[in-house]
Amino acid sequence: MKKYFLIYFLFLTLTFSFAQTATYWQQQVDYKMDVTMDVQNNQYKGIQKLIYKNNSHDTLRKVFFHLYNNAFQPGSEMDARVQSISDPDRRMVNKIKVEGKDVKESRIAKLKPNEIGYLNISNFKQDGRIASAKTIGTILEVTLAKPLLPHSKTTFTLNFDGQVPLQIRRSGRNNVEGVEFSMSQWYPKIAEFDFEGWHADPYIAREFYGVWGNFDVNITMDKAYVLGGTGYLQNPNEIGHGYQEANVTVKQSSDAKTLTWHFKAPNVHDFTWAADKNYLHDIVQVPDGATLHFLYKNNPKIIANWKKAEFETIKLMTFYNRIVGKYPYKQYSIIQGGDGGMEYAMCTLILGEGTYDGLIGVIAHEMGHSWFQHLLASNESKHGWMDEGFTSFIEDLGMNEIAEKKVSNPHEGSYSGYYFMVDSGKEQPQTTHSDRYDLNQVYSITSYSKGDIFLSQLGYLIGKDNLMKTLKRYFADFKFKHPTPNDIKRTAERVSGANLDWYLTDWTQTTNTIDYGVKDVLENGNNTTITLERIGRMPMPIDLTVEYTDGTKQAFYIPLRMMSFEKENPDPETKRTILKDWAWAYSTYEFSLSKQINSIKKITIDPSGLMADVKQDNNSYPPVAKK
Secondary structure (H helix, E strand, C coil), X not given: CHHHHHHHHHHHHHHHHHHHHHHCCCCEEEEEEEEEEECCCCEEEEEEEEEEEECCCCCEEEEEEECHHHHCCCCCHHHHHHHHCCCCCHHHEEEEEECCEEEEEECHHHCCCCCCCEEEEEEEEECCEECEEEEECCEEEXXXXXXXXXXXXXXXXXXXXXXXXXXXXCEEECCCCCCCEEECCCCCEEXXXXXXXXXXXXXXXXXXCCCCEEEEEEEEEECCCEEEECCEECCHHHHCXXXXXXXXXXXXXXXXXXXXXXXXXXXXCCCCEEEECCEEEEEXXXXXXXXXXXXXXXXCXXXXXXXXXXXXXXXHHHHHHHHCCCCCCCEEEEEECCCCEEEECCEEEECCCCCHHHHHHHHHHHHHCCCCCCCECCCCCCCHHHHHHHHHHHHHHHHHHHCCCCCCCCCHHHHHHHHHHHHHCCCCCCCCCHHHCCCHHHHHHHHHHHHHHHHHHHHHHHCHHHHHHHHHHHHHHHCCECCCHHHHHHHHHHHHCCCCHHHHHHHHHCCCCECEEEEEEEEECCEEEEEEXXXXXXXXXXXXXXXXXXXXXXXXXXXXXXXXXCCCCCCCCCCEEECCCECCCCCEEEEEECCCHHHEEEEEECCCCCCCECCXXXXXXCCCCCC
């Protein structure tokens, strides 16, 4: 009987798993591009062949492409946003004096014709037939020559010519540290179509979302340049510049003025590269892992920092591999370029002239995005907290791991940022589209800090061990896919057995806050009655510690009724009592201690500090004096 039950159970499990997989679909694309760069006028021409597979259940009559370069033109939507928002990105404005007052002027608005970015498309064909294509700002809208049926594929071919803008935001030429070309979001990139429909968002401020596929890219340019970026170099013996294997003769023609760099990148949703005549190139190996490439300017002031960072980066990647899942590509590159730090497929572009702590901190964050965005490719525009916040979470853990002095809560800075935002009264829900926050500061705190807290506080809810198991399972189940907020929630539920829909709703879809307090502590004969109160709208289970005057300590746990869950004791060295659960509808909760009040030294709600209670001066007894 047991044997047949086991077989039946396995059948149900496999059927459930197959059903989940069978209902999930995503589009697939393969790019073939040949690009020639004219470094004298900062322009390039290319031919693109794109094989697009429609794995959806819809018949597509239109497709959309992103033309990101077009954002860097006076009057663009990005320019308009820089001029209208009250706290524009400081990298995108110049400070000028107008009638004696400091005024922020859009750098995009001042670009000259030879400084703007553009990407022009011509000769667009579908399976050899002309298709109607029109450019609307940063979007190319294509009416197909023939409808693309479900579960079928088609081939698009097109010509493009572009101009690299002065470096203002992420992509561009001649950045503040003198890197000549930072080529991110530089090619016609097909927009994502998923279960929600097309995501043809104009490039206004930030964040990207792309289709998984394979890239085969040839880049021809002046042979004096060194390139690095996405993918594996296919012709190292023809290129040199440190890429060639030991004892391999570089086969360059003595009179050749250009070189063609041939890269292939398997199963990515982006392709980025950078080029400079004065790059140094170091290669180090992660034990049982990827090869790390470091490309940075031959500047004596920064070389020591970059060399030191190489070994810390090995530690960080080893740590991320252990806590999330193994980085699946054979290569990752850290490249000096861009305007701060930005993640791309198999690489990052970062500034490199700051302090060592700043350098390694940016590397820790941007490399962390290889897991949370370039392997777990959530829609950044709609759910920025899933990539920025989750990356910040593992960055905090990673930096604490390599620090000489460890801290008990490495996410403390995120909590402080979140409390500041709540106090400001300007918070918006995490469901706000990334381009439509009233303030850049609110976007940043909401995505980075509050997103970080989503995971650290999840550890408070289900326990640290369950949280780390959740991360690993989430990665295993959704790598190379486009997970949604529900996917991380359901993963945590499967791992822990807790009901967590309320948590996803309150934390990400509202601005409800957590606020619990010790309302009363009253003597009742030989006992003491403690009354707690819920002041904020958002419910939570409660960890509470009572310290006695004799030096002993006792822990209490009040489960949240709607969770249907009891977590393991987070501090096994302290005896814990599990009390009856607390339902949200009751604003107060009462329990008794078999101790007299004069034997109580202190009562503390959430001694770990992992519950994001926005008013902590009422979290203890005796109450903390207000500042």
